[in-house]
Amino acid sequence: MPLLECKDVSRFFGGLKAVSGFNLTLEVGELVGLIGPNGAGKTTVFNVITQIYPPSLGTVTFQGKDLMGLQPYQVCQRGIARTFQNIRLYKQMTALDNVLTAMHPRAGYGLLGAFFHTPGYVRREAELKAEALSLLDRMGLSHRATELAGSLPYGEQRRLEIARALAIRPALLLLDEPAAGMNPNEVDNLVQMVRGIKMDFGLTILLIEHQMGLVMNLCERLVVLDFGETLAEGNPAEIQANPKVLEAYLGKGVSA
């Protein structure tokens, strides 16, 4: 059974066709890239999958179950986590707390524990904190644990967002332009990091990205969107040679 299936998904905003007839099948363990010029509808696809708004047409199925009608937090609790194009961390909370918030659905203690700090609460909080700290450590952010997320440098904020997403223990991770604003050195590190977390956490990853270097290096399969429609699909080599793609979208940073 494929992990994620988008069948004929369309999303309209009034008269605007943001996404039209989008099809995607993700098998467990894949690392697929979603690329296309600005405004092609890539983030809209993410938003539809996470049910920020439902598809106007078509279905989104995750682990065999239709996601229609669910609230975003319910979609998340089923195992889909994401990062955001323009970083949406909780700025006035510490890095550690940002990661801890993602664990709330499985916090494991009720209001009684919360109000009275029972032994059960204390034990569980310690476990949660340990897990959160190890995630921060994994992202190279241990030294920032008690700093406010809003005060971190840009690159670290991006990594923190990923740490927070991992804290959900997702089956599917959606990364929205994780390399935005990064220099080539940072991009290389990111490639290593993404490969690493995919392996260690058993993730399936769908990522949106503009940096062709990252995409070609990292993704096994690419889907190209243009004006809301799928233009091409295939492995990096095929996509790079595809005349339609080259015509619609000259990638930056890499010559074939």
Added chain:
Amino acid sequence: MRPNRKTLIAAAAVLGLYVVIELLRQTNVLDGYWQQVMDLSLIITISALGLSLIYGFAGQFSLGHAAFYGIGAYTSGFITKSYGDTPFWFILALIAGVTAAMVAAFLIGLPILRLKSDYLGIATLGFGIIVKVVLDNTDKWAPIMGGSRGMLGIPHLTTFAWVFWLTVAAVLLCRNLILSSHGRAMITVREDEVAADIMGIDTTQSKTLAFVVGCGLAGLAGGLYSHLYPFLHPTSFDFLKSLDVLLVVVLGGLGSLTGTVVTAVAWVFLLEGLRILPEAFLEWRGVLYALLLVVVMITRPQGLMGGKEWSLYKSKGSSAAPGKGGNSRASA
């Protein structure tokens, strides 16, 4: 749970404070008038803690807090006046007041908590007015409550002991909640509700929790209030009173329990302190108060604590609590 050293020190300090103040009161160093001011300041503190949870931590802009204060006051007053003034009835009355406030909060919260900030403010303000009108007209269906003439004859059961220890309990409860995952979830709603939703937080649940608990605290404060003074009147629960509590919470710094407590106490004492003005200047009280308010907000818009907490008492294993500056920045 084996208490650690910090816990013991804090507990001792609190107990010591209680003993000292109680002594001052018994020996009349603090006279009857100032005793009442002190009681009132702690009652306002409990109410303010409630709004601090709702607005300071969960970001829900409520302009109707006084309504729940009033619901608690009238419900509990009704019970002791109707059934008895023993400690048993007092406790029952307080519980009833809290419960009534929480139920009302839950019911009104169901439809309105989904409104966006300013609209939520006006909706809660509207609810506050509805409650005030109902209180004004209680004499039509429950004559014992007196309607707009006010409710007399509620037994004076509120003592410093009650107020002090209930305030301590309220502070602990709020602090514990904020440090927990439920508290963190509330803060995410304040910080970025859309992102919180996408990252798995049931924001409706978190908002409702903050609102119900916060209004419950207001109900508790109301119950204590109605048993403090001989006379209860609906004008004590109008929207201007809601603004007062909002003022205290904002002046103390949003997201800071310390700020809320300190500001609540200071504010009540300040208002009373202004009464000491010589006769000729008495009518300038309001003008001075308003001027002070404007100046403080312009010069320090982030409030007294600016969102930070005074962390003397942190239990083992907790990191810097959310909404506060990290360990390195915790300021007294």
Added chain:
Amino acid sequence: MAPGQGGKPPALANPSLGGQFNVKLAEQLLNGLQLGFVYALIALGYTMVYGIIRLINFAHGDVFMIGAFLFFFGFNVWGLPWWLALPLSMVLSAAIGMAIERLAYRPLRERGAPRIAALITAIGVSLFIEYFTSLKFVFSANFRVVPRPFEDTRFVIGGLGISTVQIFVIATVLVLLAILQFIVYRTKIGKAMRAVSVDQDAARLMGVNVDQVISFTFGLGSALAAAAGCLFALAYSQISPFMGIMPGLKAFTAAVLGGIGSIPGAVLGALIMGEAEVLTAGYLTSNYRDAIAMSLLIVVLLFRPAGLLGKAIREKV
């Protein structure tokens, strides 16, 4: 403060006198229209200021009060003809409104203070105005009766009783609304106002002097509130330093009801609030008048969370 002009109708009209019932209803509707239009002038100030800087200007209701007092002083103490006192009150109040913005709100804006700080400051300014004017050497805290500068004659048109005051109030409001419409939609400053309320930064980049526009908006809203104060004094004859609190609150509620930030919404909301208030007082009970109005608001917000004519802004993820 008793809204409703020319005496109260019976609490429950006798339905067997069908024609009389309709006349009474029409007269009540007229009363509601008068009150609603007065609220509309105040509501416009709230909605324009909110639209432009997202501030709930709590001090706005007090400008209404100042306008009423200036009107009273104008033709009662300073010996001006009343029809000069009204525009004078508007001009002076506009200046006061702009001064408040300059002294209390702009410093916060310049520091990038959070919105709530501006709100609390507005509350402080409101309290200051109320307490200051209630000092003995200013207006003193008592209610004053405003003598009517012209005769309030009642006459009957087609069975419907109507008074000169009612006509004057409604006519004045309509004229002011027309002028406002002209300013907002047909002048350069009006276009600038609309631009700033949509996107302040973009407007600034396009060369709009945002501070000036904000000032002007405050002045305009204050002038309208002052006019409302004058008309209120004319219609209901009683003024006091605290008279602005409830009408201000109701006008603000009306603005939210109609969709805060929307000019037609403010007028619509105000008319609804005015009618609801008068009809409740006339036909049900005046005790629950305010509660009914607020319940109406909450019900509307449940179905239209951004108000009747408000736009629900979808947040971009």
